[in-house]
Amino acid sequence: MRDGKHLILCVDDDADLLDLLRMQLEKGGYAVESAFSAEEGLAKFKQYAPDLLIVDLMMEEIDAGTNLVKELKLAGNKAPVLLLSSMGDQLNLSTGYRELGLDAVFQKPVNAEALLRTIKAKLAK
């Protein structure tokens, strides 16, 4: 929590998308931290202990997103994790979602309303 708002950490290597996510989430009443890479994401996770994470599946390095999710789990993460997936990602990656303990997977382009609805539901639990 930050200033009475839920804190959301967004990890994506697409600066434009990150910027947009931040604006939409802030408009939706959340506090937002952004990270451009998996390493930065992990560091900020430890620093800020966010209430929810949004992670891009395919960043510069292949599997960076899924690896980050695994590392978060090892680091004792209890906050919900939403994954953004982009078309063209390999087929077999979709099968591991549930094992990764992910809370939702969104296909890009992400519909802002649907995202906000899901976030609200996840944080209400």
Add this chain to the structure above:
Amino acid sequence: METRTGEGLILTHSLLLGERLYLFARLRFLAAGGILVGAFFAAYVVGIQGLDLFALSAAAVFLAAYNVGVFLAVRPFRAPGGEKPAEVRLFFIAHLSIGLDYLVLTYAIWLVGGGQSPFLAFYLLHAILAAVLLSRRAAFAHAATGYLLLTGLVLGEWSGVIPQHRPVGAVSGGGDFGFRVALTVLFVYGLLTAVTTALTTGIVKLLRGSERGLREASERLERLADIRRSFLHVVLHDVRSPVGTVVAMLEGLGNGIDGELTPAQKTRIARAEQRLGGLLDLLRGLRVLADLETEGLESMMAPVDLLATIRATVEDHVDAAEQRGQTLKVELPASLPTVHGIDRLLREALANYLTNAIKYTDQGGTVVVRARESGATVRIEVSDNGPGIAPDEIDHLFQEFARAGKSGSRRNRPTGIGLGLSIVRRIAEAHNGRAGVESQLGKGSTFFIELRLLAPSPAG
């Protein structure tokens, strides 16, 4: 006749014809030399009497002479992948040389005993040669020609029209089975056996060589296809990412994230989003096609919780239906058997049906998603009360690049090519199931996909 080598006479692989003709031309030189050496050997060493050495030598020289022509003509085509063979010319050479071979053979056999000659078995050798070189029909034609010549020879000798040559010692019959006859029989069949074996093994070697070549070529193609598949995935990802970001930015802009817009600006943005939406649909379709081509698709299949899949996919379409003032209903049983499949592709198939139903059904219409188990299949269906589809259009609907349109009201007709339903069909087929539609004009359509259940396992 012979030059009119239509399809019936053409071998499957003209490159091989060149190789074979070259092999046979080399053997033919051996045959000519063999006749010459054999004749003199028989006359002066074995002591066969009454051999017409001059006529036999003439036959050998004639054989060698036309073979020089054959040899020179087929030499450029002796290696596969060398010069591109002129098919018609090679076939002409094949027919001509086999025909001439039969003539020389018949003439030579006449000289060494005619109807009683042990050399008669060489007709079989020639039948084999023709069968290897030519099409089935042409080989039979040549065998018949050879047999006709043989018949003429035997009947001619019998009736006395053709004089008989019976070199003493070369021909059996007449009761006396002497040493020279035994030697001749051994020599002839020894030679025949050796030549037949050499010939057939030579042919088999050529065939195996070309088989290896084909296998290497197919492996090369396989590797290229792999590269193409990975390339497609990378390209799709790299195209989709910026387009997706732009769509999201436009959406934000349209929602007033950077301040209120005028109605005209909003309309412009909505249209831009619509156009990009079409592009995304196409990319999505291509991605599914690429997925369907994935090597070892079967091995990636896993148990799919259909109820969860259906609910999640319907959830994604609630907004779209709402925007068109439509009712999107779900009628699902309490439980469904687990099917074996690829969740993402099944979602894609259902999403396709839903998108279409929402697109083609008029404002305020109703779209219902149902699922039920029936026998060994699970049937998922999407019904609408839209315009329906004419019977003659149904047949083409699930083929590539088809789209229902005529019966829909014109202003509602979406743009873009219809990759959609063919993709659903392919997804169903990849899951060993089928996709289809039942429709009544003016009443609506029910699109369905039927997935086959696995044999019930003890676990569930």
